[in-house]
Amino acid sequence: MEVDGQAVVTLATKEDAEAVLEKVLNYYPLEAGSELEDLYLIETVKPVARTAKRDSLLSVDDAVTYLVCGTTENREYEVRSGDSLWSIARAHDMYVDDIRAANPGITENLQIGQKISLVVPVPYVNVVSKENKTVEEDIPFRTDIVRDSSLYTYERRVRVAGKPGTKRVTYNIIKENGKIVEQTIVAEQIEQEPSTQIVAVGTKQPQIVATGRYAWPISRGGQITSRFGPRSGGYHAGVDIAAPQGTPVVASDNGIVTFSGWYGGYGKCVIISHGSSSTLYGHLSQITAKEGQAVQQGQTIGLVGSTGRSTGPHLHFEVREGGSPKNPLLYFEQR
Ligand SMILES: [Zn+2]
Incomplete structure (x- = not known):
């Protein structure tokens, strides 16, 4: 041949x-x-x-x-x-x-x-195929937001659940030696339109007044293992408080949770705004406070853990005034 x-x-x-x-x-x-x-x-x-x-x-x-x-x-x-x-x-x-x-x-x-x-093919002949394939695909639904003054700003409610639609899509597929090199849509037919989801978002501001005093951020016990300030060539922007894994971590003052989730080296982390100041709680094993939630001083927001850049169960706690970190121990001593 x-x-x-x-x-x-x-x-x-x-x-x-x-x-x-x-x-x-x-x-x-x-x-x-x-x-x-x-x-x-x-x-x-x-x-x-x-x-x-x-x-x-x-x-x-x-x-x-x-x-x-x-x-x-x-x-x-x-x-x-x-x-x-x-x-x-x-x-x-x-x-x-x-x-x-x-x-x-x-x-x-x-x-x-x-x-x-383990044999890499170096073909003498190359096979080209052109195929048409029709598949059923979902059409994602739209979400419309409505404002609701009976809900707090951190609340969201689905008023009407959305439903994806369906369509029949025909692709023209060109393959070389079994590998797709081009794929284009040649026909598209909507079978079922998607139905829009309606979500209510609260506008009511929670009444939160910070006391201006910072409470010890662990429900019981805890030992300071690293203080605020320069540390091994870097700067430690908070204090480390060692406590057994799973010990409740509490809001240091009344406020609104502005962040709740994974935050780089801080691991599972919560940030609470108290107006002009904020507090940060890092390395949690579990977070129990939701973003946007109003919390009272002493209320549990998570559990002590060792997530993120951490060598053992402890709470990394920061106080920020107008955005810049302050030594939390100075505030505790005032109490
Ligand atoms: Zn730390």
């Missing part, structure tokens, strides 16, 4: 050569449920009658493999516990992209015992 005028594989009969061509064209699987529009080889491949040596003949399957992979060599690796595409590539002096090229459609989700080809 000649590929672009060059003899590449030799088969015993013309029928074998035709079978090879058919198998090469259908080598790569099509999309499930798609309709084939076109299927061809980039190269010109044709059978040519020749006299050949018997030992140069290939079986139909070997000829297919040779044309598609550039070799009939078969090197496989069996996946073991703890393997990843990266570790397999590294162990065989390959790139992850090589492993992907050798195993079309492979994902990071490897199964123990799975066979992985």
